[in-house]
Amino acid sequence: MMVPKLSPALISESTETLVSLHVPTCERVAAVLARHVIPIDQEDTKLPELSRTEIGNFYLFLVAICHQTSPKGLPPLAGKVNGRSLRGWDYLSARLEGDSATDHSLLAPKEWGHMTGERLACLFRDSEAGDRLTEPGARALLIRNLGEVMERNAWKAAEDIYEKSGHRIAQGSANLLELLSRFRAYDDPVCKKSYFFLGVMRNAGLWSYVDNENLGAPVDYHEVRGHLRIGTVTVHDAGLREKLFRGEPVNAEEDIAIRRAVLEAILLLSRLTGLKNPSQLHYLFWNVFRSCCTRESPHCFRCPSRCTLPERYVPLAIHEDGVRRCPFSSVCQSAGREPKLLEHVFKTDYY
Ligand code: SF4
Known part of the structure; x- marks a missing residue:
């Protein structure tokens, strides 16, 4: 399959030597997702007391x-x-x-x-x-x-x-990502809080954007852990791999490289699945990884009764044999393998 040309906001190629997309695995994950209806992303909070x-x-x-x-x-x-x-x-x-x-x-x-x-x-x-x-x-x-x-x-x-901004996320100038980056809280090069904020405003039904396809995913540590384990992104640098296995702190360049690769993977999956909605995929991954791909006891073969996967995502976890387990167990490079990669350790207020 041809790799679609990505047009994400603020993505550069400088960190690809450390971590990059693994396209064949992304294609396999996209095939899994294509078998299901992906729940829409929406905010449960309505805030009735506020204008x-x-x-x-x-x-x-x-x-x-x-x-x-x-x-x-x-x-x-x-x-x-x-x-x-x-x-x-x-x-x-x-x-x-x-x-x-x-x-x-x-x-x-x-x-x-x-x-x-x-x-x-x-x-x-x-x-x-x-x-x-x-x-x-x-x-x-x-x-x-x-x-x-x-x-x-x-x-x-x-x-x-x-x-x-003229309701533009990343097109033209000044767009929302540029304007938000004037705030210290929102000046992350991978735009985690900006994407989160813009996604919440859209999902609350308040804002819409002329370039909706530029609403990237707010990648956090749950999402990093899951994508590293599935293998949609590959860590090329041996030193960085060691840090991930040992839970040792990474530096700022490594932090950006990891999160940027995960963001690119979600953008690619959004295109491959035809969803064209990275934020919707982000909510799915975030919920699955937070509930099923836990740090210590991932649900690769069976979800325990205490599994906290929200009800709307459970159909993805019911497999053809009737057993409920992680939706990505059939394509994950880490299922059945030990040790498993952990999310990186980095002190930051970006996520
Ligand atoms: S199969 Fe296991 S390791 Fe892989 S994403 Fe699912 S829970 Fe995580």
Whole structure:
């Protein structure tokens, strides 16, 4: 099969010598996906208490501080909201939703410039689990920077950025990726938070884009782990492979090389499957890898009864023999092999 020419935003070829796409494996994964209906990506949160303008600011704020919610060696960010036990993004979102419904100033960019670590810690403190949000001071700095950049550009809301871009993600200038990269929280070369934010705004039914095909996938560590194991990307550098097996920290160039290759794999799969929607595939991979391709006990041969794969993705995990297991077990290079690669270790606030 011919490799389609990719047209992703901000992709360069400089890091391909470290990690690159493995096209034959991508083709096999695409064939697996072609046998199923891929669930659409949509946000479950409706935010009924907020106006359209406030919802844009809500997600700009929330995505900016959403990283490293399962820090190594520490308990994950978690707590109870309205009696429901939530983790990570779900917990952050539910807490900010509750707080901003009673205090709308939280979503006013002119207030963001005054954000402190103590205030942020207090906002996300759980009465039982306590302070689970790590490095609140560094996260508050990202929010203050959001406020400063908004003021410098005379933007009163995320909606102003959307209008200034002409609703373009990566085409022309100034597009959304360029404008968002003025914020410290969104200046990742692989655009993880930018793609996440733009995807959330689209999936919430608020924004649409003239170049929808440029909405890339917000690659995070779950997605890296799964793609490394399946083999849609290949690590060429022996030193880097060793670091991955041993769980040793990588450097910034290696971090970008790995995430960029995974992004390219998802873009290619989006083309090969005919979906032309990398974000929709991202949600599928993220849910499957987070639930089935766990660090220690991946579900290569059978899902245990405690498997947390969301209901809408379960049909992909039911195989012809009737057994429920990882949807990619028939094409994964790591199924039945030990040791398995782990996601890379890198200290960052990009994801
Ligand atoms: S087959 Fe196993 S190792 Fe491969 S992606 Fe699935 S769970 Fe992970």
